[in-house]
Amino acid sequence: MELKVTGINKSFRSTAGEEKVEILRDISFTVRKGKFVSIIGPSGCGKTTLLRIISGLEHPDRGTVLLGDRAIASPVRDIGYIFQESALLPWRTVRKNIEFGLEVAGVDRKERERRALASLELVELTGFGDFYPREISGGMKQKVALAMSLVVEPKVLLMDEPFVSLDCQTRSYLQQVLLHVWEKTGKTVIFITHNVEEAVFLGDEVICLTSRPTVIGKVVPVDIPRPRERTSPELNRVRKEILLFLEEERQRAGIRYRNGAG
Template sequence: MTAHISFRQVTKTFPIRGGAVSGRGPAVFTALDSVELEVPAGEFVAVVGPSGCGKSTLLDLLGGLTAPTSGEILLGGRPVTGPGPDRSIVFQQYALLPWRTAQGNVEFGLEAIGVPRRQRAARAREYLDLVGLTGFEDRHPHELSGGMKQRVAIARSLAYDPDVLLMDEPFAALDAQTRESLQDELLRIWRSTGKTVVFITHGIEEAVYLGGRVAVLTSRPGRVKEIVAIDLGERSEGQDLRSSPEFARYRHEIWSLLHDEVSRAQLLEREVSQV
């Protein structure tokens, strides 16, 4: 299958304010270094890595919110040069407009791309139904639980039919039961829409449960250390996949990859502090 998303030797650096290296110009912080990643169309890829390894930076680059220092990112064979309607981002914080209802929040993105009012309303109701919020169209954010707010955010992101759904730890702030429920909902939505999903998480179990593949990043600067293909077989309702031997095996494999990186990062930090 032709890769829908391609990271080709992508490096991202940031200048360090007030920092300079004698005779070498301004000091820089390298967030990502020579990242290579291919994501076929329609795939669900989870990305994990140690804290500060550049996971969110990777998503910002793909979303076109910032540009790589070197290398290139291709989407459908075309370079990513900025944000576009072919991509949508769901953040950890819901970013809902408090003065708008659930339906009004979903319609917001459709207004921006010029969808007529009647079509906006119908499409907003369609996607609120898709995320299980039929009957809550007229509720304001303060009248919704955290999980329901995130459902609205997902519906808003899907409503204008992007090719790619980018998710930056969207369930991190939720309680465990709500998080697991929304993971199941997200998989159902992914199967029904066929979107390409790139899902950033710090949770190993979440990555294994959701991802068809899991990309493990190294400690700073972030590189793709390994990509683990996940095969948990056919899923059936009521099945407790998280307790299966296969799930435990994948979890341990990714934990081992991450444990080495966290240990290396801690060692480097101690060495730097002693200089």
């Protein structure tokens, strides 16, 4: 199922005054089924807002989100959302956390257990089902968050800087786990990150956003076969292209700022 984002506009009224601040301006893109799209852009440009709109948690002022031919206006089970910091229920074990969404959906106990175990295995957490969140590391918590999304079998996974608080090594490892899950399940993924290396290593395509009012500044295809070598010259070339764009964008934004126009 294709995910189609068309003409998204969003402004927020600032808390200080009456004036509206334009955040997203006419954002349109399409993600084909099973594709992995990275989105990168300056802090505060509206990445989280965009992801929340795609998930149906937030409403755009204008524009539409279509999953297949269904318009998304509120959260649906077909779209999973993974936050920067996972929010696990501390009084439930890992397995019970993973089963939570299934309980809400009224799935019976046997089936819940079967699917929770399968999800644990998919994210390489077999054997940790009976641990409590306080007993596992940050990296493992993010794996649990991934398993919690996967267990309800969404078609699309939206990920908002899910690995940002992890150390480099754990981050690289979780990227591998995510790619493994993605290749195995064929999910469509939209992955937000500040990290150019991560965006390029993971994505089939990198959508680069400008600063506010935010438009799509550049779409960079990453036509590099997988499995990819992190240090390959091909990846490096794409990385450079994006870094150059971000630098130009910083300068443009700086000029706008000095002119007092934004």
